[in-house]
Amino acid sequence: LGLKKRGQGLRSWIRVDAATGSSQIMEVDKFTMMRRCDLPARDLRLLDPLFVYPSTILGREKAIVVNLEQIRCIITADEVLLLNSLDSYVLQYVVELQRRLSVPPGDAFGGDSSPDYLPFEFRALEVALEAACTFLDGQAAELEIEAYPLLDELTSKISTLNLERVRRLKSRLVALTRRVQKVRDEIEQLMDDDGDMAEMYLTEKKRHMETSFYSDLSHPLGTIGAGQSVSAPVSPVSSPPESRRLEKALSLARSRHDSMKSSDSNEHIEELEMLLEAYFVVIDSTLNKLTSLKEYIDDTEDFINIQLDNVRNQLIQFELLLTTATFVVAIFGVVAGVFGMNFPIKLFDQPGAFEWVLVTTGLCGVVIFCSFLWFFKYRRLMPL
Amino acid sequence: LGLKKRGQGLRSWIRVDAATGSSQIMEVDKFTMMRRCDLPARDLRLLDPLFVYPSTILGREKAIVVNLEQIRCIITADEVLLLNSLDSYVLQYVVELQRRLSVPPGDAFGGDSSPDYLPFEFRALEVALEAACTFLDGQAAELEIEAYPLLDELTSKISTLNLERVRRLKSRLVALTRRVQKVRDEIEQLMDDDGDMAEMYLTEKKRHMETSFYSDLSHPLGTIGAGQSVSAPVSPVSSPPESRRLEKALSLARSRHDSMKSSDSNEHIEELEMLLEAYFVVIDSTLNKLTSLKEYIDDTEDFINIQLDNVRNQLIQFELLLTTATFVVAIFGVVAGVFGMNFPIKLFDQPGAFEWVLVTTGLCGVVIFCSFLWFFKYRRLMPL
Amino acid sequence: LGLKKRGQGLRSWIRVDAATGSSQIMEVDKFTMMRRCDLPARDLRLLDPLFVYPSTILGREKAIVVNLEQIRCIITADEVLLLNSLDSYVLQYVVELQRRLSVPPGDAFGGDSSPDYLPFEFRALEVALEAACTFLDGQAAELEIEAYPLLDELTSKISTLNLERVRRLKSRLVALTRRVQKVRDEIEQLMDDDGDMAEMYLTEKKRHMETSFYSDLSHPLGTIGAGQSVSAPVSPVSSPPESRRLEKALSLARSRHDSMKSSDSNEHIEELEMLLEAYFVVIDSTLNKLTSLKEYIDDTEDFINIQLDNVRNQLIQFELLLTTATFVVAIFGVVAGVFGMNFPIKLFDQPGAFEWVLVTTGLCGVVIFCSFLWFFKYRRLMPL
Amino acid sequence: LGLKKRGQGLRSWIRVDAATGSSQIMEVDKFTMMRRCDLPARDLRLLDPLFVYPSTILGREKAIVVNLEQIRCIITADEVLLLNSLDSYVLQYVVELQRRLSVPPGDAFGGDSSPDYLPFEFRALEVALEAACTFLDGQAAELEIEAYPLLDELTSKISTLNLERVRRLKSRLVALTRRVQKVRDEIEQLMDDDGDMAEMYLTEKKRHMETSFYSDLSHPLGTIGAGQSVSAPVSPVSSPPESRRLEKALSLARSRHDSMKSSDSNEHIEELEMLLEAYFVVIDSTLNKLTSLKEYIDDTEDFINIQLDNVRNQLIQFELLLTTATFVVAIFGVVAGVFGMNFPIKLFDQPGAFEWVLVTTGLCGVVIFCSFLWFFKYRRLMPL
């Protein structure tokens, strides 16, 4: 069973190396991956293609877990592990990342201090963000091109077919808006939390780890102050395995160093913040488009509703007029019917009675009809 | 009365031991439970099966009070006390928790520093979160399976029965959304408050308590600084009982130690934060499903409304046409009636008068009808 | 005039003593009350029964001003001053508070360190919160019992009477929701602001005040640092009277002590936070009920709207059918009328002409009617 | 041109002196005012009666800029400069402020430590807040008195006139709500920002300024630490004029003093916070009224919509019934018409045929009508 479980966990990953930029396809099971990137099972599950989780960017101890639309990857200080799929966006991501890595840092445009310089993990993140933003903006543009003519057509001709198409369009719009909103919220949340951003400087964290490991060995007692000496005797009674303890001690040492160089760290956070800020503007602009489209649809529906109501009122006005006319005609018909009864009346013998009856009834009918018209106008039921 | 009250407080709890993983059923009254977990009556009331309180996770001095859907339990550093019920989810929770506890830490997958390692209280919390998320996601999926075909059926055939079913579905959706939202908000709130998260490290708090208790005994005067020496003489005049005072002094001492090792504590908060973050993504994805469903329902209702209005307008258009036709026919009828009157007219004697009258009236009728049609088209009341 | 003003300010208050739990009714004017509790006129106005202010809990220097539904009181470290009224809730509050005060602290359930222990001001506050929560939850439950049957009745039978009742119900629901929301917001705001919560520890503040007053007398120059010595010469030029100055100096001294024992203060804030948290869950659950009810009403109204529209369309469909049938009948009538005209036609003399005319016209009518039916079905205007 | 510009800036201000309480009318141009209160042109523009800016309270270096409904003034530590206008509220403000200033502090009600004591700037601010709150509450009450009867009338009698009146009422309600909301938000924002509140203690700031000016002169080198000595050599190369530099140095010195007496400053912020809190409750209660009214209008509109729909359905039901009856009558008419045709039929000669035809047709008509009724009832189109 355990073996079967491992087998189930086998997934195809594309690995892009930070140093060389070379890519290779690997079949790795879930547990190897967990240990490789120091990630709990929970976090790996978020990348699982079987589940559809919303966009997420999580900064972990040694890795950044990225789930942005098609791009599902784990970024560490040394490599990007990208969940393989047949989607063309995944391949484009690899190609673009390799292209950027192949440009030697500081040599990009002839100068040596390009303002574009970023550590590896942020280059990988930037390519992922760019891919997601471009993809979503493309989808939004596609929707816009389809929607506006359809809506304008709908205002002039309301048909079940057009309504059904608008309904399907709205479903797509809502789904896309949700995805864009999610990416936007994720970026906004990251920008709001300085701690999370600091956590994502993997290259620097790794460097410090190595440095402090050696420096701790060289002066084992000196700088570790009172706080550390108290905490040390505590650890033996604790349950976590020793290897983990050691790592914590290192991270503790690291954080002590950090506090001494906090200004340097702040400088860095700014770099990431600037990166996120720029893509925030881009995705926000996409969201704007979609919200505008949503409001255009809503306005169009309001318009259609009022327009339908207005047309209906006009229809009923004419129906009322016709009913009035039919009523007058019916009265005429009754008069004719009355004189068609087989009673012998003296009127029949009078000359000109036929014409007189017709004219009188006709005039009465016209008077009745005009009275109704005047009354409807007086009650403001009809513009006339 | 006091005895009766105690009797009322008797509830059946399932106790899962942290060390052995063994479970047992206990009948404990409310007040024993309050003292056992150091919880005020208020907090226990939130677990009471008689009341239906929304989902809650509260970090207290010595316990975490968890009320997540079916799972209502108190987690301490040594045990989980689960409110017994006939619900199968409660049993599944116990089985799953025992399974996880039976896996020796650090030995899970052959290695000894699994990234999945967590202290007991968070394992218990994770199982509860997983149970709640799975349960709610299952309910959401069930609702989806039922809703989408029903809504598509409704668009093609609007009937009172279908409307009633959609209405009941909406009620269920709203209730479920509220519950999912509540779990999501609870997790989000916890993540936002570092203090609350720190409060929940029960194992560590317990260890510190014991350690500092002994270390305080060994150096009773040395490290306790000026602040403590001022506060000490204050305590005698205060009202709370001495046993509580002592505890406070300990917690005071503890917090002093904490501040010296704050980086270690921060490291820990991160562990819990990562745990919560992962389940936040899961429950957020469930909420997303439900919100999408809600919007699909809303869109469908908008569609139905416009569609009903549109059909009604078409019905009234045809009614108007028929009324027009009836009007023309009525005029024809009146002409027939007029010539059916018993007046002696010379026209009756002219040959071909019958045909002439019929053709003339018929032509007039057609002209009148066509004029109306043209007028309706001109006023854009009908597409024709 | 000044005298008259004082007379106007006379109000009946119930005073509950913290130490003895005895209650007495007092007639106190506004200005005595202001000085007694060190409250500005503004704050007392918020309790005025003439105005209807929303629920408020304000922490002041020496008092907590509580306006929770029927309960309008001022809580100090020594007493509760409750605005007297004929409302039964006010009396119940006094009785319940006295019952709780009569239980000796630490002796509640045989043990001496009950987790329920709280200083006097929080016991008084808890009783007020409980009263308000119980009252509001009762009102919500009452509304629910009334609303659900009414709404279900409305869906089956829409009448002006039922609509009017639902409308009145909605007004009550909105008003109650607002009040519950206000209490909930007030509790939430308090929990969010640590400073406000710390401000409300009246017993402790009073104890510190007394202690520091004596300790300041004993070492008048020693511990007061540079900051104080600078501020001291400033005070003579300032306008506030000396007695107030002294108080400020004391509060200054106090706050200095506080900062040395901040961990102790944090511990306390936690106690109040736990108290508020528990009632927050309770009132939040009440708010949940009301919001669910609101959404049920909204869903019912949506259902009724669509249902009314749907029924109307069906009515108009039948009307269209009948109009069609009437049209056919009218044609038949015209044919009959035509042959009823007094023109001499040869057809009259042919045998079987009567039957032939009837059958032909009848068949034509049936064909016309069926064509219309088929056309309506083709245009999907009727299900048929 | 410059002269003309100055001329344009001439405005009439009412000046109330802090010390004497005397008021005088001044014609001051914009630039004098800018220098007098140390305010940039931007801030003065916000008070300009030509523009209609929403309510604002801005704390500046030496002044508080207040724009609350009719009251547009600048409050400094020494005076209130009130923009003159013909509005009676402006005059009332001056009278009320003078009345309060005339009451000697600490002598208000015989005692010398009134809890109502406040520095001048907050007394002036309180009078402005009170004026604005009273004014807005009055407007809200007026609207309520007008609205509720009108809405109740509308539910019983829907007429174009009533609808038009409700529409105008809604416009006024929206406008008033916006203004109340703006005042409430302004107060809330101030309360949330401790820095802004501290900024508004003008009297204290002025006193410190004077004190530190002299104390700095007396010990020019002593207490200014390393930080200051570094910053000092920087200033010569900077662009702002020297007089401004000096001021900054003073403010720098002041802020250093502040940090030493931060508890005193906190005490003060509390005073202002209490003041704002009280008026927040008042304006919040006004906002509550308006929101309730808004919801009452919305509920009434919902009611009217459903009621109109319901009445319409009933009208159409009766129309359908009448159409059915007319259809039956038309059939009867056709039968009569058929027997009125001039064909010679044998039936005419049979005795009792007349009665038999009438009875048969009548019975058929009744059967047809009843079938329709039963069918409509079966389809639940009519309650019957």
Added chain:
Amino acid sequence: LGLKKRGQGLRSWIRVDAATGSSQIMEVDKFTMMRRCDLPARDLRLLDPLFVYPSTILGREKAIVVNLEQIRCIITADEVLLLNSLDSYVLQYVVELQRRLSVPPGDAFGGDSSPDYLPFEFRALEVALEAACTFLDGQAAELEIEAYPLLDELTSKISTLNLERVRRLKSRLVALTRRVQKVRDEIEQLMDDDGDMAEMYLTEKKRHMETSFYSDLSHPLGTIGAGQSVSAPVSPVSSPPESRRLEKALSLARSRHDSMKSSDSNEHIEELEMLLEAYFVVIDSTLNKLTSLKEYIDDTEDFINIQLDNVRNQLIQFELLLTTATFVVAIFGVVAGVFGMNFPIKLFDQPGAFEWVLVTTGLCGVVIFCSFLWFFKYRRLMPL
């Protein structure tokens, strides 16, 4: 290809010099611009006229990137680089900025410490804000002038043309509101983040940079403490080029200086905060106008909907009345038809039978009609 890319990046910029105020037009490619202002490619893209990004103000290391409606510029401590376009607002911006720069600081109105003094970057920002606010307010006013008469016309005369115009107006309103909202949010966000505001003091940052560069040279070892000495050996192993390292060391040194003079920096932030605050009030007032207009449109649509429904009900009432009348007339017609049948009845021979039949039938008709009227009134279907 690389050359072509550079060619594509060529844009026309207007450069305004900070010192002289002179402006010149430059053709600069993207990469020169990136290095000139130390901006990454991402940030420059936000100014690209090909994309339509929402309004943005970004504070970077050496520049402020401003994208406010027509004004797209980069502000550094020494110059403003404005994206050239044919829009007249761009030219006006340059003219207005030059006008303000030409006024010598401190000499504006005869005095030497004008409260209006601001460093160059904020003057440039203020002119941009003013231009954007004026432009948007103008657009809002234009919309208002057009909208209110149109809406009032719509309430009296609902026509397809008017509805279409209102719909187009709503689209414009939504688009404008979004833009105003975006500018408002941008200003609000800046005001909420002290760090971002501090980042934007370019002149001061530049001055500090230069100062600390020289002072670091003069005392290379002295003040750089333990933290720096630890971080120094780390840098050689890091990847970024040396020139960038140096810059970071400088910024590190700078931030150390900053912390010593934090009060000075706070003073500055206040200057920018006041600037932003003032324009926030202005843009907020514009947003208010637009929101009011939106609500006026919504209210008008509600009014139209109820009005249309109300008129329709009245139309149907009259139709019902006419149908009733037609029904009565049809009965009369049937009676006439019955007596027109060719059956020989004895009634025909009785004298006065004709009158008797007419009167009886007429009376029956009147009774039937009145019964219907009474019934409709009783069912409250008609006001009558």
